[in-house]
Amino acid sequence: xPLTHDQFNEKVTEFVGDVASAISCFSAQPWQVxxxxxxEESERLRAAVDAKVxxxxxxxxxxxxxAQLSANYxxxxxxxGHHLAVENSSFTLKATLDRAxxxxxxxxxxxxxAPASHVQITAHRGALSHLLSxxxxxxxxxxxxxxIPMGGDRFRPxxxxxVEFLIRDCGFQGGENWRAILxxxxxxxxxxxxxxxxxxxxxxxxxxxxxxxxxxxxxxxxHRQERTDRLSAW
Amino acid sequence: MIKIGTVSDTELRERRASILGKLxxxxxxxRQRAANYALVGDEHEAWEQLESIAFxxxxxxx
Numbered sequence: 171x172p173l174t175h176d177q178f179n180e181k182v183t184e185f186v187g188d189v190a191s192a193i194s195c196f197s198a199q200p201w202q203v204x205x206x207x208x209x210e211e212s213e214r215l216r217a218a219v220d221a222k223v224x225x226x227x228x229x230x231x232x233x234x235x236x237a238q239l240s241a242n243y244x245x246x247x248x249x250x251g252h253h254l255a256v257e258n259s260s261f262t263l264k265a266t267l268d269r270a271x272x273x274x275x276x277x278x279x280x281x282x283x284a285p286a287s288h289v290q291i292t293a294h295r296g297a298l299s300h301l302l303s304x305x306x307x308x309x310x311x312x313x314x315x316x317x318i319p320m321g322g323d324r325f326r327p328x329x330x331x332x333v334e335f336l337i338r339d340c341g342f343q344g345g346e347n348w349r350a351i352l353x354x355x356x357x358x359x360x361x362x363x364x365x366x367x368x369x370x371x372x373x374x375x376x377x378x379x380x381x382x383x384x385x386x387x388x389x390x391x392x393h394r395q396e397r398t399d400r401l402s403a404w
Numbered sequence: 405m406i407k408i409g410t411v412s413d414t415e416l417r418e419r420r421a422s423i424l425g426k427l428x429x430x431x432x433x434x435r436q437r438a439a440n441y442a443l444v445g446d447e448h449e450a451w452e453q454l455e456s457i458a459f460x461x462x463x464x465x466x
Contacts, residue, residue: 182408186406190406201405202406203406203407204407204408205409206408206410208410208411209412212462214460214462216462218456218459242452244459264448268444268445269446270443270445270448309441315441
């Protein structure tokens with residue numbers, strides 16, 4: 171049965187809770203998650219989730235912010251109408267100074283030219299610009315115009331990965347119990363993605379289970395076809 | 405803090421007009437500059453909001 175408005179809204183509410191858990195992992199930093207859903211009068215099942223957390227150096231007060239991490243999700247239902255789906259997500263690290271993106275981790279389910287999941291970095295590197303220039307690239311000095319692939323629909327990074335990167339690699343201060351919260355959130359995300367991958371390649375999933383000793387009985391009309399569009403997408 | 409609420413199409417269209425009015429810029433102009441990585445300052449956040457509004461309205465893109 172396709173999701174109703176109420177069921178969709180319940181799933182969005184649970185999703186918002188997971189986003190809040192991840193972005194509240196920074197120590198003593200103010201955070202906010204806003205979610206807006208199309209009202210009952212609309213036939214659309216859509217929601218936009220916008221999460222923000224201010225980031226400061228461990229030695230500074232929380233008012234003295236260096237950067238902001240935002241996580242923006244556009245949510246709808248999947249092609250079967252049964253599950254919540256992410257149409258688009260964008261995790262952005264911005265400098266407080268100029269409010270411009272430094273790193274963007276983007277996902278677009280219906281990407282045309284760029285890879286569905288990619289990272290864009292605003293940076294300057296003479297050697298790379300030189301290389302792009304020799305290749306007649308349209309914007310050799312805008313490294314942010316490169317869309318670096320990040321694992322496609324199913325194997326892309328989750329918000330928990332970005333938060334952990336900012337704490338472990340960049341040095342922002344994690345809050346109490348951040349590691350366990352992020353590990354739990356990441357495990358939940360990967361279980362959801364595992365189910366999605368199984369729907370993409372059911373025969374492969376059955377074969378893997380059989381190799382582990384499970385007995386798998388396909389439906390009477392045989393295995394559902396592979397979603398080669400998802401498996402092969404950039 | 406978490407805020408969850410529903411929004412009507414009329415409210416979304418009013419908000420879009422308000423965002424563009426504050427920046428004193430047309431949506432087409434902002435779209436062009438977003439495509440060319442030429443947004444500055446508050447325009448980044450404004451563009452993100454316009455994209456969310458377009459999505460909620462069922463439009464293909466902002």
